[in-house]
Amino acid sequence: MRWGSITHASDPYGPPFHGIVPGKQVIPLGQIDLLVTFGDPSNFQKETITFEVVGFKGSYHAILGRPCYAKFMAIPNYTYLKLKMPGPRGVITVGLSFQRTYQYERDSCELASTVLASEELPLIRMEAAEEAPDSNRKTGSFEPAEGIKEIPLDPQVSGEKKLRVGTKLTPK
Template identity: 35%
Template sequence: MVVPHYAYLKMKMPSTKGIITVSGDYKKSSACAAASSRLAESLVITTKKGLLDRVVAMAGNQPDMSPDPKESEAEGSFKPARETRKIPLDPEHPERYDVIGTNLDSK
């Protein structure tokens, strides 16, 4: 049965002797919001730094890659299956197809 009003930092609730109004403090509210914002920002920075460290560690295990993205794509480790089949996606557009391996497991 409590009614909060965040813009005015007021909360009202009924009691046996009438309505109780609890008032907030704008300075304290602002300081609390700023502190929680800094905490959230530091947590995001820590998480992103951890991800970046992980990527750097993974990159250290990779062979040297060319700075040219086209060369990197050509040197990629992905090799298509030897036995493949083109599956048409749209009969009206023969240029739209997918390539699948013919030796795929039924699972």
């Protein structure tokens, strides 16, 4: 597959799409038309495809979907990692090795984890700062900083075994 030149970039905004980074949605910055060619010099097909432009780093440079498949009359086979389409001199087959695809998937998962961690880390730090322990408390002490409530371990047996629970615990 070869890329052509940029023919236009439209204004941002469009319907968001999901699934690139788990738990996050992406709002496109705009669209761009590119001339895409599949095949080799003896048997090729080229069409102009409209791509959504997004503002984040990804492990893929482009993701082809149904509009591209329809324009090229292509049929993806996910089991064999092949994309087949008609060409002027027979069927054009595009495919990758399983090892290369596996590496792309690993890169994609690592990137998603990094993005999520970088966004969640400031939130975790803020929560930790809000829930910081009292500085007057002795280090290594197992005594609660606030009030406690004693609950019998077995309510049916009156005994000396009781559980001590802090009354000021957060819902977390």
